[in-house]
Amino acid sequence: MARPYVAAYVDMDEGVRIFGQIADVEAAQLRIGARVQVDFRQTPGNAPEVVAYAFIPAPEEQA
């Protein structure tokens, strides 16, 4: 069984929107509008093993 993962659209400050996974966070802690930052890693969910970008909570969200 593939593990659950968090899928999201991220609106970048530069104006584009990117689809990706959000890592290192419990889904229940997320909210629409939360700030995130990019990270590069093995994608946490789904079957194919690819190293790609993911998003993690920005430092100000962890305060």
Next chain:
Amino acid sequence: MRNVHIAGVGMTPFGKFPSRRFEELGLEAVQAAITDAGIPPGLIEAGYAGHARTGRVLGWESGVGQAVLWEAGITGIPIVGVANFCSSGGCAFREAWIAVAGGLVDCAIAIGIEQLSVRADKGQPFISDGIEIEGKLGFTPPAFFAMVAQRHMAAYGTTLEQMADVTVKNRRNAAANPRAQYRLPTTREEVLGSPTVAEPLTVMQCCPTGDGAAAAILVSDRLASNLPARKRIRVRAVQLVSGHYDPRRDITSFEATVRAAKQAYEQAGIGPEDVDVAEVHDCFSIAEIIHYEDLGFCQRGEGGRFVSRAGIDGKVAVNTSGGLLSKGHPLGATGLAQVAELAWQLRGEAGQRQVKEPKVGLAHVVGGFQAGDAASVSLILLST
């Protein structure tokens, strides 16, 4: 453009038929449409076959229409495959409409067909062409519509219960449709208690894959005059658009649906308030809710509340067939199965799920993804 009428429709039951050949499924729909129209097959002058995944699943990228129509003894005429994601059936209808409306022929057949139960990669996400990279990152149709649902809930207060009620309504309709894939009535509790696919969407809020075929025969005024009056259905508008893909768009609305609907209403000279019965692309429960808004059946943000007004006796009877959620979704067949349901409704032949004397019907399919937006939207308006 000339007037175009639907002379006959037909479809197979939708379901999983791995032991049947796709040609058989197509033949069944074609023969049903020919019988319904009561015309000799030799009158058909052109054929258009909608199919989205026969290449990947069956190894048939081309020639599906020829293979099916050959079994029906229809040869020699122009036959073209039409591939446009989940809107392929609606697009095949549009090609047949163009041929008749444009004066090229007096009679054309549109076929939609798909057989998904035999695919080798069963259980894996079924994603559209063009989003392979996003797919590896975890993008799937349920994931996308789960994001739409989360956003709609946050923006407008749409509830889990309202989304579940879409499935309950469509299952109730499907129970009265002998051609539907899922016919057991269900409850809000059962829908919400089924396993989660992508939060907040449970599996009973996601349409199944399956097999099936549907067909419609379109004719000019000249041939329509030979039909009994109760059989005649007028094609009032046919619109097809692709998306504009605004990178910062509001994902609780498909701009392409709004645009296609506006164009169709203008073409027909009728408005959303005139639509009595509609078959819309409810690939997920939340999708039907946003379509209510995009098609103008209710105000923006009111979709969740509109579910209770979309039953057989409602303001607009939506997905009387059971919709994609319960009738099933053999991709290329869906748009023409919608047309078949509308024809039966407008003629008063829909049996236990009949809407009271409907005059105007709307068919709507959404296909594919491009830059996080709908790649293709097909809109058809029919009237008695």
